[in-house]
Amino acid sequence: MSRREAHPTPVTYARFEIRPRRFLRREDAAFYIDVSPTKFDQMVADGRMPKPCRIDGCVRWDIRKLDMAADLISDPEEATNGREIEI
Template identity: 50%
Template sequence: MTAKPLPVAPLPFKRLLSRAQAAYYIDMGTSKFDQLVTDGRMPKPLRIDSRLVWDVRQLDSAIDALHDADSELNSWSDL
């Protein structure tokens, strides 16, 4: 008797995202996302062969950095 292969369930999320998916992930339009990448607030893409993709973890880190920078600007001690 041979073992049946286990069914492959879809992953709950993708690690690498296309430009449109990355923009959607951070709740921005693609034009605004491109602007954030250009000015360095969002990470540059990874190139895999001819595809450009964004790593979710790098996007999360960039969002955390935006939050940290905003917290420094809006500190109660500044009042």
């Protein structure tokens, strides 16, 4: 096995294409917040992550809502500045 095969670069594991996207599929949304798809499903079910929207029958998560939810998880007080927000 060559050295390159033994130690693949991080690019080998990258799942996102290099282009901006506003809406993400389930697997990409889970990858974006750094959890498994199963854990992501649990987080959606318990309200820590937002519910998806439908675009012509396709289920997608809004990346901005994912960011807001992640902000609430990492620092609830700072994220809301004392205000309640809906995700």
